[in-house]
Amino acid sequence: MFTHTGNNLMKKRFVATLLTAAMVISLFTGCGSKAESDTDKTEKETTESTAEEAPVKEGEVNSGTFTMSFDMSSYEKGQPVRLWIPCPQTDDYQTIENENVELDTAHATSESTTDANGNKILYVEWDKEAAERTLTYTFDATRKEILAPELAENSDTPDASFDEYLKPSSTLPTDGAVKELADQITEGKETNVAKVRAIYDWIIENMNRDDDVVGCGLGNVPELLTTLRGKCTDINSVFVALCRAAGIPAHEYFGIRMSADPEADMTSGQHCWAEFYLEGTGWVAADPADVLKAVLKNGWKKDSEDTKKIQEYFWGNSDALRIQLSTGRDLTLEPAQDGEPLNNFGYPYAEVNGESISCYAPQDFAYTITYKNNK
Incomplete structure (x- = not known):
């Protein structure tokens, strides 16, 4: 569920080797060159559940707040603008809370949808009369380290x-x-x-x-x-x-x-x-x-x-x-985009007057994503 505010503002037993900080300088940036990460890792021993099961060692946990800000106002008035934002979901290894959307709904509508792959989407559409097209989407995220399980050695075929x-x-x-x-x-x-x-x-x-x-x-x-x-x-x-x-x-x-x-x-x-x-x-x-x-x-x-x-x-x-945020290739979003199936949904996707906007140029799109660590 999204909360709107303001103007209707809406996861072979592996004993992990500890990695030194020097080994991982600049490793955990994304596809650009800005974000970095801690990398000291803990060990894990997982066994089948038995009365004598050894304690499972806990992995690292990180949490913080993401803010995704969008401004599509540079596109001329008189054109419909559609925006699809990939949204995270809670699972065994991540917890998503306090989702909030700030949106002036005078000339815009929004809804939370799910595509055929189970990807959660925040869909926003501004009508032709909208002059200012801004949106802020925030959420709190907690992520747990995934530690290597015992890897079964067989040649079994999955069903x-x-x-x-x-x-x-x-x-x-x-x-x-x-x-x-x-x-x-x-x-x-x-x-x-x-x-x-x-x-x-x-x-x-x-x-x-x-x-x-x-x-x-x-x-x-x-x-x-x-x-x-x-x-x-x-x-x-x-x-x-x-x-x-x-x-x-x-x-x-x-x-x-x-x-x-x-x-x-x-x-x-x-x-x-x-x-x-x-x-x-x-x-x-x-x-x-x-x-x-x-x-x-x-x-x-x-x-x-x-x-x-x-x-x-x-x-x-x-x-x-x-x-x-998402999984799958050759995606049809919900509601369906006018353009070709998406190669993947790792970035926001938008269309202006039915034409897709490059997600690889956020300064033109335009959007920013910021993160505040809770530590």
């Missing part, structure tokens, strides 16, 4: 309910060159976890982060298999495509970074990460893109001990400085 996570999308095919590469990487691997680990390690060994890519990248896998360079959506899209081609369900999350600083501009703080599914374990976090970001930002060699440590961390663990 049909996971078929959705094996399907291709327009930029994420699972046949042709992708299937050939997946077969090559996983050759001789008998268990599902061994196959995924081989893919994960291949990504880190063969791909590189490219800071010149706009935003988080488009995740166009066929192109990426020729360049082997990109940002988080690019790198993790290749990971997901190879997993799916190997018969392992996988998907991406799109979200935004939190910051370890007291206050931070997170307008360019978007991030994409991945999960894969193992029978007997469940969904498991993986973020090879953040490993490659650390390699670039810290000037590490890929075979260095520092790289190996963070490579192990992001195999099953996920830090507490990210908030999930």
Whole structure:
């Protein structure tokens, strides 16, 4: 539920290696270059529930307030303006509270909707008479670190309910060159976890982060298999495509970074990460893109001990400085946009007079995202 104010203002047992602060300077920025994060990690031991179960160690927790501010007033009066904002939802690893929308409803309407993928959306529409089109959306967020579970070693095939996570999308095919590469990487691997680990390690060994890519990248896998360079959506899209081609369900999350600083501009703080599914374990976090970001930002060699440590961390663990906003590719929003299906919904999306506005240019869009840490 949103609150309106003002003018109707509306988640193989892994003993995690502790990472030093020096290892992670500038790692946890988003697709831009502004947000940073703490990175000292705690250990986790998870076992099946028994009378003699060992205590589960608690991970890091972070909390703070996000403020998303929009001003679409620069677009001429007489044109309808539509805005879709990806909204976070409470789950096992994040808690969202105190959502508030400030909006002058004299020439605007808003509603909370959900698309076919279960993504929560704040939809706003200004009519042709609106001269000033401003909106502020705030929420409090608490995120818990995901700690690596025991990874089941089997070759079991998930039931049909996971078929959705094996399907291709327009930029994420699972046949042709992708299937050939997946077969090559996983050759001789008998268990599902061994196959995924081989893919994960291949990504880190063969791909590189490219800071010149706009935003988080488009995740166009066929192109990426020729360049082997990109940002988080690019790198993790290749990971997901190879997993799916190997018969392992996988998907991406799109979200935004939190910051370890007291206050931070997170307008360019978007991030994409991945999960894969193992029978007997469940969904498991993986973020090879953040490993490659650390390699670039810290000037590490890929075979260095520092790289190996963070490579192990992001195999099953996920830090507490990210908030999930959406999942899925080739999306039709709710209500449906006039433009083509969205490649992903990690950024706000808008249309003016039926024409889409680039989400990668927030200064023109225009929007800002700020974060205030509660610590």
